[in-house]
Amino acid sequence: MIRIAIVxxxxxxxxxxxxFLHRFKEERxxxxxxxxxxxxDEILENYHAQYDIVLMDIQMKFMDGMSAAEEIRKRDSQVVIIFITNLSQYAIKGYAVDALDYILKPISYFQFSQRLIRAIERMKKREVQFMTxxxxxxxxxxQVSDIYYIESFGHQLIFYTKDGEFSTxxxxxxxEKKLADFHFFRGNKGYLINLAHVEGMNDHCAIVKGKDLLISRPRRKMFMEALAVYWGEVIK
Incomplete structure (x- = not known):
């Protein structure tokens, strides 16, 4: 069962x-x-992480979609958010709430179905995974999603996580091989970064939980490409 909210x-x-959802349901x-x-404001009233995917309009009368998404993220780090809009300039702001993608109005079924397939793929990858x-x-x-990044220091690996720092x-x-399927990417010789926690880029660094992590020159292009794929592209 895939639980979808339309706002x-x-x-x-x-x-x-x-x-479109009924058609997709039959085809797939x-x-x-x-x-x-x-x-x-309606979806927030009783929101308790009950949806897998939220299709969110941005321009609405009482509470705009971006503000609603920010509140949803405080309660639910896993739900896949797709914005529905006629203004592509909102794309950059969407990274702050980990929006998967944007669908620009007027909407075609092909564009919609392709983005929904991608959303379902991300949803399934975000099912809770653990490593010991x-x-x-x-x-x-x-919990793999709670790992921000891992630093190599000599023969030690330091895990920076939601619950603090731990070394092994x-x-x-x-x-890197073990975490390859979970959106981790090598920033340089010393850092393995969870793309889900990258807040932005600053010069030659990835910003993760307020810390600048240097991305080496040889890896910079591949890192940016991987980050762009994870963040998603604006549908035109």
Whole structure:
């Protein structure tokens, strides 16, 4: 079951999205539940991380979609957000709330279906995954999405996570291979960065939780390409 919320104050656009979802459901043989809201404040009223995907209009009468998305992110780090808009300049702002993509109005079914396929792929990848790491005195179990980045320091690997810093012995090469399917990318010889926690770029550094992590010159182009793919592109 894929749980989808539509937040759209334009009745015609809301009906179009519902019809597109029904068509997608039949073509892909997916089980989808659909819930609709006419404004950002409506979805927030009883929001408790109950949706897999949110299709969010940006310009609405009472609470705009960007503000609603910011509040949703405070309660739900996993939901996939796709903005529906006729203004492409909102693309940069969307990175702050980890929006998967933008669909520009008027919407075509092909554009919509391609973005929905991508959203479902991300949703499935974001299912909770854990890794267990041996540490001095025992072991520690991490939720992969809670790891911000990993630093190699001599023969030690330092994990910077939601719950603090932890170190273990090992090689970055082995760890990079283990985390390759979870949007981790090598910034340089010393850093393995979770793209989900990259807040932006500053000169030659990735900003992760307010810290500048240097991206080496040989890896810069590949890192930016990987980050662009993760962040998504504006549909034109």
């Amino acid at each position: 759209e104050d334009d009745h015609h656009c809301q009906e179009q999205l519902i019809n 043989d997916e089980t989808i539940s659909i819930h609709t809201y006419a404004d950002g 790491v041996r540490m001095k005195g025992g072991v520690r179990r991490f 012995s090992g090689t970055m090469k082995e760890l």
